[in-house]
Amino acid sequence: MTDELIRFSNVGHAYTPARWVFRGYSGTVARGRVLAILGPNGCGKTTLLRLLLGLGRATEGTIERFGRVAFVPQLFQVGFDYSVLDMVLMGRAGRIGLLAQPGRADEAAARDALARFGLEDLARRPFHELSGGQRQLVILARALVAGADLLILDEPASALDLGNQVLILDWIRRLARQEGLGVVFTTHHPHHALAVADRVLPMQDGADNHDAPASEILTEARLRALYGVPLKRVAFEHEGQRHETFALVIPHSNAPDDTTGAPSPDVSPP
Amino acid sequence: MIRTHPLILPLLAALCVLMVLFSLGVGTYPVSLATQMRITAALLLPAPLAPDPTWTEAEWTAVVILRLPRVLLVTLAGAGLGLAGASLQGMLRNPLVGPDIVGISAGSAFGGMLAILLDFSSTGLLLSAFAGGAGALFLAWSLARLGRGGGVLPVILAGIIVAAFFTALNGLLQYVADPDSKLPAMVYWLIGSFAGSSLEDLRLAAPPLLIAGTGLVLLRWRLNLLSLGDLDAAALGVRVGGLRWLIVALVATLVASQVAVSGIVGWVGLVVPHCARMLVGADHRRLLPASALVGGVFLLAMDNLARTLTVQELPIGVLTAVVGTPVFAFLFWRSQARGWVLD
Numbered sequence: 250m251t252d253e254l255i256r257f258s259n260v261g262h263a264y265t266p267a268r269w270v271f272r273g274y275s276g277t278v279a280r281g282r283v284l285a286i287l288g289p290n291g292c293g294k295t296t297l298l299r300l301l302l303g304l305g306r307a308t309e310g311t312i313e314r315f316g317r318v319a320f321v322p323q324l325f326q327v328g329f330d331y332s333v334l335d336m337v338l339m340g341r342a343g344r345i346g347l348l349a350q351p352g353r354a355d356e357a358a359a360r361d362a363l364a365r366f367g368l369e370d371l372a373r374r375p376f377h378e379l380s381g382g383q384r385q386l387v388i389l390a391r392a393l394v395a396g397a398d399l400l401i402l403d404e405p406a407s408a409l410d411l412g413n414q415v416l417i418l419d420w421i422r423r424l425a426r427q428e429g430l431g432v433v434f435t436t437h438h439p440h441h442a443l444a445v446a447d448r449v450l451p452m453q454d455g456a457d458n459h460d461a462p463a464s465e466i467l468t469e470a471r472l473r474a475l476y477g478v479p480l481k482r483v484a485f486e487h488e489g490q491r492h493e494t495f496a497l498v499i500p501h502s503n504a505p506d507d508t509t510g511a512p513s514p515d516v517s518p519p
Numbered sequence: 520m521i522r523t524h525p526l527i528l529p530l531l532a533a534l535c536v537l538m539v540l541f542s543l544g545v546g547t548y549p550v551s552l553a554t555q556m557r558i559t560a561a562l563l564l565p566a567p568l569a570p571d572p573t574w575t576e577a578e579w580t581a582v583v584i585l586r587l588p589r590v591l592l593v594t595l596a597g598a599g600l601g602l603a604g605a606s607l608q609g610m611l612r613n614p615l616v617g618p619d620i621v622g623i624s625a626g627s628a629f630g631g632m633l634a635i636l637l638d639f640s641s642t643g644l645l646l647s648a649f650a651g652g653a654g655a656l657f658l659a660w661s662l663a664r665l666g667r668g669g670g671v672l673p674v675i676l677a678g679i680i681v682a683a684f685f686t687a688l689n690g691l692l693q694y695v696a697d698p699d700s701k702l703p704a705m706v707y708w709l710i711g712s713f714a715g716s717s718l719e720d721l722r723l724a725a726p727p728l729l730i731a732g733t734g735l736v737l738l739r740w741r742l743n744l745l746s747l748g749d750l751d752a753a754a755l756g757v758r759v760g761g762l763r764w765l766i767v768a769l770v771a772t773l774v775a776s777q778v779a780v781s782g783i784v785g786w787v788g789l790v791v792p793h794c795a796r797m798l799v800g801a802d803h804r805r806l807l808p809a810s811a812l813v814g815g816v817f818l819l820a821m822d823n824l825a826r827t828l829t830v831q832e833l834p835i836g837v838l839t840a841v842v843g844t845p846v847f848a849f850l851f852w853r854s855q856a857r858g859w860v861l862d
Contacts, residue, residue, distance in 0.1 A: 304753050320754030328612045329746055329801035332521040342744050343756035348737040350804060373521050395755070 252279040253315055254399040254431035255301060260310035262296055270296055272309070276450045276460035278399060278431040283421060284460060285442035286435045288452030289476060294435040297452070298403055301433060316398030316431070317343075321388045324381055324408040333379065333387050334372040337362055340394035362390040366420070382413025389420060400424065402434035406441055414441070421445050439480065440494040443467050451475050467495075523800045531798070531812040535594070538819045542590045545823045548581040550574075558582045589716040593822045594815040595728045596713075596781060597791075599773040601814020602735050602807060604788030605795065609742035609803050610766050611674055614796075615851065617789030618774045621678030624785065625685035626655020627778035632692045632705050641779075645723050649775035655681050656771050711782035711836020713822055720780040731772035735807060738766065742803040784818070784836045786843025791817055793850050 261272035270293040278284045288294050300307045302320050319340070327336070337359040338351050345351055363369045366386045371379065376387065385405060392400050405421065406414040422445045424430045436442055442449050442463060449466035450459075453475050465471075472480045472495070481496045544555045554574050561569045562583065572579075604617045611621075618624050630651020634644040659677040666673025689709070696702045744757045745766075753759050777784065794817075795809035818835075821842065825835045 299750070302754050304750065320751065322748075322751050322754075325748070325751070327747065328614065329609070329796075330521065331743065331801055335743065335802050339744055339747065339755060342752075345740070347741065347762075350740050375521055 252281075254278050254280060255312070255314050255316075255318070255433070257301065257307075257312040258310055260297070260300060260307045260312060262293065262300060262305075263308045269308075271452060271454075273458045274310075274450065274452070275458060276448070278433055278448075280398070280431055281425050281429045282447045283425045283432040283434070283445050284448045284450060285446035285463070286433065286450045286452060287437075287439060287442055287466070287472075287475060288435075292452040292454075294452060295403055298401055298433070298435060302401055314399070317396050318399045318401060319392035319395045319397030321385070321392055321400060321402040321405060323403045323405075324385060327376060330375045330377060332372065333363065333368065333374050333376050334359055336376045336387055337391045337394055340391035343395060358394050359390075362394040363387070365393065366390050380413065381409045382416045385409065385413070385417050386420065389424070397430065399431040399433070402432065404435050404437065407437060418445050438495075439467055439472055443493060443495065521800055523798070523805065527798055528805065528808055528812070531809060531816070535812045535815045535819075538816050539590055539594055542593070542819050542823055543582050543586050546581060546586060546826055548577065550578050550581055554578055555582055562587075584718075588718045588721040589713050589822070590819065592716045592721050592724060592780060593713050593818050595725055595732075596777040596784065597787060597814040597816070597818025598811035599728045599732055599777050599814070600784065600787040600818070601791040601795065601810035601812075602732050603770045603773040604790075604814075605792035605803070605806055605810035606735050606738075606742060606766055606770055607788070608792055609746045609806075610763060612746050612748065613675065614793065615789075616675060616678075617786070618770065619783075619785045619789065620682065621675065622655040622659045622681035622685065623652045623771055623774045624778060624783050625682040625689065626658075627652035627775045628709055628783050629655075629685045629688050629692070630775070631708060631778055631782070632689055632696075635705050635708060636692055636696055636701055641719060641723055645727075645776065645779035648779035649727075649772065651685070652771045652775035652778065653768070655685055656767055658684075660767070707834070708782045709836075710834040711784040711839070712825070712832070712834040713781050714825075714832045716780065724776045724780045727772050727776040731769040731776070732811065734769045735766065735773075736811070738762075738769075739803045739807040742766070742807070746803070782834075782836060784839050786839045786847065787814060787818060790843045790846045790850070793846075 256277045258275040259272075260274045261269055263269045274297060276284060286294055286297065298320075299305050300312060302318055303312070303314065334356070338355060340362070341351055341355045341358065345355065360369060360372060363372055366389065368383065368386060368390065371383065371387075376384065379387065389400070402421070406417045409417060418441055421432055421434065425432050425445075446463050448460045449463045451466050451471065467482070469480060469482055479498045481498060482493060483496050484491060484493045486492070540556075540559060543559065544550055544552055550558075557570045558574055558579060559582075561572065600618065607616055607618060607621060608614050627648040628651070630647040630649065631644055633651070634647035639647055659674065659681040662677035662680060663673040666677075693702060693705060696705055741757065741762055744752045744755060745759065745762060747755075749759050774788070791814045792806065792810045795806055795813045798813070799805040799809040818839075821835050821838045825833045825838055
């Protein structure tokens, strides 16, 4: 028996014939493993996620799923004031018939899922009143209540403040390591991938399009090629443990002074 | 905290029943409350338990023959409009839409006016109104699909375009109609009124109203899922396209059935779901039954006013618009203050 939850090979997509959004991407995710998808805006990250979820057919290539997949969308607003419990309950959609309503067992499962994230006290609160991090955890609880083996997350930490970024990344790691879920997530932040991902798929035209161990992709050279700007990989110690992260290099951030640096646009020569 | 009292729905149901009984006593011919209750008991109870017929023939006629079909029809139409509005608002993820805005009412009106112009039977008028409403929705939907990337805004814009188109056609029909015989009938029907509602109207409209209404009530939890947005709902395992078509067909059936027997009664489908939402919250599992009950009570109240405010009966469509527009303006102001997500 394989531990694989999803395997995709040579996946390509074009909305209109011969105008490819991307081509030739391959990768796998196993139980307990985390795959990060990196790439600049417009490279088709969200489109690839849709295909992995089975919402739409890939124009070419194959996608095999070996478990139940759940989606955690980018942080979103709901137009109606649903309670937190109502939101989690919606994860049961796949188990409830078209004309049926969720029953006591579904509600108990939703409360259990909230309790796993320590959110049971928020069950009757309006979802939209929660902080961004709490909302994201509620959507993670919704994915668990669906009985997912594989979580697919679209930029789970992008819209969050720093504290909540740490919270969500920590949960991604725990869900994979402790609960044995597979995780795929897209991100704009290489240091998020460095913190939690086992494997990384860089979405870059003309490069090798297979996912690879994080240590192979998350190098200064590969990331410079991917984003077109220099990044520095920085190692440091915190409370006796070694950590690594990526630092941005902002070109003019060390210019000595405004008056001697770039000419001010307000001053025109006589 | 979201807390809604568990007794609100039963209380609304009781209020609706009381309103039906009360409305049976409203009208120009005087029937005492006691007599009216005895007649109602005679209608509801099996023969051995029924009270002795102490009422006059005229009282029986006023309550049972004239008022009962009308009161039941108003209740069903109000409930149907409430359900249609709540379902559309949930499906389109926009609390500011109603059957009038997405073109269904104008399409149904076109079908109905065409039927009057061509001397259709009342069944023909119902079918024609339904065809008009469904056709308008189909046009709006096809137009919306041209909008790239899908979403809700193209549906609303397409609805506005289609509504404007059918309103123009309705003007054309009125222009070509015979001003002595056809035009008054068409205009009076278009304004919306339950005057002259007969048992035949009830027989015609009740089955589609009950069937489509029941269908929407059964689908109420699915509306929660649809209101999340297409991608999220689909990822949760909802077949978004098919479900949306089903809801659209049920909503069109409700609106067309109502329009066929009573013309355009605007604003009910827009305002009633908001009032229901204030009472039971946003969860469609409670919102849909509440919208049906509030819709029934509201339209009965409006119809009672229409019957009694003036010697000559007022068209109910005028009353609902006069009451509905300020309420809607208030809701719009409130929604702006709260920042609804309009996509």
